Amino acid sequence: MIWVFKFSTFKDLLKLKYMRLYKFHVNYLVSKCLFMLVIVLIIKTILLPNLFTLDGSKNYEMALLKPENVRKKFLEVPQIVWGLNNQKIAFARACLTARMLNRSLLMPSLSASLFYKEIDKLEPISFDKVFDYEKFNSLCDGFVHLSQYSNVRNQSDVFELQKGSGRRWTIEKDFDQLKEFSKEDYDLYETIRVVGKNPFLWHDHWPVSDYAKVFECLVLVGEISQEANKVVSKIREFGNEVNSVTSYQTPYVAIHMRIEKDWMIHCKKREQRSNLSDICSSKEEIITRVANIAALRPPTVLYLAVANELLEGNSVLNGWKEGMHPVDKKGLGVVDIYKQHPYLIQAAIDYEVCLRADVFVGNSYSTFSSLLVLERSQKMIKSGISNACGIEGRWPSYAYNLEGESSGPRPWMTNFSDSSLQAISYGSNSVSC
Numbered sequence: 371m372i373w374v375f376k377f378s379t380f381k382d383l384l385k386l387k388y389m390r391l392y393k394f395h396v397n398y399l400v401s402k403c404l405f406m407l408v409i410v411l412i413i414k415t416i417l418l419p420n421l422f423t424l425d426g427s428k429n430y431e432m433a434l435l436k437p438e439n440v441r442k443k444f445l446e447v448p449q450i451v452w453g454l455n456n457q458k459i460a461f462a463r464a465c466l467t468a469r470m471l472n473r474s475l476l477m478p479s480l481s482a483s484l485f486y487k488e489i490d491k492l493e494p495i496s497f498d499k500v501f502d503y504e505k506f507n508s509l510c511d512g513f514v515h516l517s518q519y520s521n522v523r524n525q526s527d528v529f530e531l532q533k534g535s536g537r538r539w540t541i542e543k544d545f546d547q548l549k550e551f552s553k554e555d556y557d558l559y560e561t562i563r564v565v566g567k568n569p570f571l572w573h574d575h576w577p578v579s580d581y582a583k584v585f586e587c588l589v590l591v592g593e594i595s596q597e598a599n600k601v602v603s604k605i606r607e608f609g610n611e612v613n614s615v616t617s618y619q620t621p622y623v624a625i626h627m628r629i630e631k632d633w634m635i636h637c638k639k640r641e642q643r644s645n646l647s648d649i650c651s652s653k654e655e656i657i658t659r660v661a662n663i664a665a666l667r668p669p670t671v672l673y674l675a676v677a678n679e680l681l682e683g684n685s686v687l688n689g690w691k692e693g694m695h696p697v698d699k700k701g702l703g704v705v706d707i708y709k710q711h712p713y714l715i716q717a718a719i720d721y722e723v724c725l726r727a728d729v730f731v732g733n734s735y736s737t738f739s740s741l742l743v744l745e746r747s748q749k750m751i752k753s754g755i756s757n758a759c760g761i762e763g764r765w766p767s768y769a770y771n772l773e774g775e776s777s778g779p780r781p782w783m784t785n786f787s788d789s790s791l792q793a794i795s796y797g798s799n800s801v802s803c
C-alpha cells in the first residue's frame with residue numbers, strides 16, 4: 371500500500387515537473403531540490419539497501435496488515451541451550467508456555483555449540499537457520515505460533531517474568547506462576563519476557579501429546595535435510611554393494627550406540643543411584659541383542675550412530691552377526707559432510723538419518739533415542755497402525771538395553787497417553803511394549 375502510494379506521488383511530481391517545463395523555464399529552485407532528492411535516494415540505497423529489498427520492509431508491512439497479527443501479544447525467552455534434544459524439549463516448553471499465556475513465541479535463538487557450563491561460549495544460532503519457520507507456523511496453525519522480532523511494535527512495552535531456579539523452585543510454584551501470568555491483567559503488555567537461568571530445561575507441565583504436536587511442526591530447513599539425504603543415499607549405496615542375494619532394497623537399521631566413556635561412567639552412576647541394572651549396555655550386549663531380532667533377515671546394513679571421536683580404537687565395526695553389515699560415518703565417507711557444520715547441525719543430520727531408518731535400535735534412557743522413537747511412533751500411528759510392538763509395521767524401534775523375546779531387544783513404542791515427557795524420555799525404562 372505504502373509503496374503504491376509513494377510511487378503515485380512520485381509520478382505526480384514528475385507530471386508536475388513536466389508541466390512546468392512545458393510552460394515555463396526550468397525553475398532553478400525546483401531542479402535543485404530534485405537534484406538533492408536524487409542524491410539522497412542514491413545515498414540511502416547504498417547505505418541502507420535493506421529498505422529497498424522485498425524481504426525487508428515490504429514483508430514487514432504485509433505482516434502487520436494480516437488479521438492474525440492485529441494486536442498480537444508476544445512471549446520472549448532466553449537463548450535455548452544444551453544438546454539437540456534438550457534444545458528441542460526446551461523449545462517445545464517455550465511454545466507451550468506461550469500457548470498457555472495466549473501469546474505468540476518470539477523466534478528464539480538456539481545454541482550451535484555444546485558447552486554445558488561456559489555460557490559465554492554458547493554460539494547462538496537463529497531458530498530459522500535450523501528449522502523451517504514458515505512450515506512451523508503452517509503445521510502448528512491454531513496450536514502454537516512463532517513471530518519475528520520485527521512484529522513487535524513497541525520494544526519498551528515489556529513485562530519481565532523472573533523464573534526461579536534451584537531446589538526450592540518446585541514444579542507447583544512454576545506452574546502457579548504461569549497461571550498467574552495467564553490472567554487478563556497481563557494482557558496490557560505487548561511482550562512478556564521470561565528471564566532466568568535456562569528456565570525451560572527443568573519443569574514439565576504438559577502431556578506427551580502436546581510435545582508430540584510441537585515436534586511434528588519442526589521440519590529441518592532444506593540445506594540440512596539435503597545433507598541428511600546425502601548420508602542416507604550413501605547408506606543405500608552401501609546396501610546395494612553388500613547385497614548380492616536379493617533384488618529388493620537392503621533395509622538399514624540405525625543403532626544409536628551409547629558406549630563412549632563419558633556415557634558409561636554416567637550410566638553406571640545412574641544404575642547405582644536408582645538400583646537398576648538395565649541402563650548401560652556394553653558393545654557385546656548390543657551386538658547380541660541386535661543379532662536376535664527375529665524379524666530381521668539378512669542382508670541388512672547396520673548404520674552405527676556413534677560419536678567416533680569419543681571412542682577408543684576402531685573395534686565398533688567388529689563382531690556383528692554374519693549378514694549384518696555394520697558401517698559408520700568414516701566407512702560411508704561422510705565425515706566431511708558432518709565436519710562442515712557446528713555441533714547442533716551435525717546432531718540434527720544424524721537424528722534425521724536415524725528417523726528415516728527402516729529399523730531403529732536405541733537406549734531407552736537416552737533422550738536422543740526417546741525423541742526418535744516418539745517421532746517414529748507418530749509416523750507409525752499416522753500410517754494406520756496403533757500398537758505395533760515389533761516389526762510388522764513400518765517404523766519399528768527397539769531398546770537394546772532391555773531384554774525382549776529370545777534374547778533380542780525389547781520392542782519400543784511411545785505411549786502418547788502419558789501425562790509427562792519425563793515418563794517417556796530420560797530417566798525411564800518404560801517402552802510400553
Ligand SMILES: *[C@@H]1O[C@H](CO)[C@@H](O)[C@H](O)[C@H]1NC(C)=O
Nearest residue numbers: 438440441442443471472473
Ligand atoms: C487470545 O488472544 C487473542 C488476541 O491476541 C484474543 O482474540 C483471544 O480472545 C484470546 N483468548 C483468550 C482465551 O484469552
Ligand SMILES: *[C@@H]1O[C@H](CO)[C@@H](O)[C@H](O)[C@H]1NC(C)=O
Nearest residue numbers: 523524525526527528559560
Ligand atoms: C511503549 O510502551 C511504553 C511502556 O508501556 C509506553 O510508556 C510508551 O508510551 C509506548 N510507546 C508508544 C509509542 O506507544
Ligand SMILES: *[C@@H]1O[C@H](CO)[C@@H](O)[C@H](O)[C@H]1NC(C)=O
Nearest residue numbers: 641642643644645646647648
Ligand atoms: C535393590 O534391588 C534389589 C532387587 O532388585 C533389592 O533386593 C534391594 O533391596 C534393592 N536395594 C535398595 C537399596 O533398594
Ligand SMILES: *[C@@H]1O[C@H](CO)[C@@H](O)[C@H](O)[C@H]1NC(C)=O
Nearest residue numbers: 785786787788789801802803
Ligand atoms: C500409557 O499411559 C497411560 C497413562 O499413564 C497408562 O494408563 C497406560 O497403561 C499406558 N499404556 C501402556 C501400553 O503402557
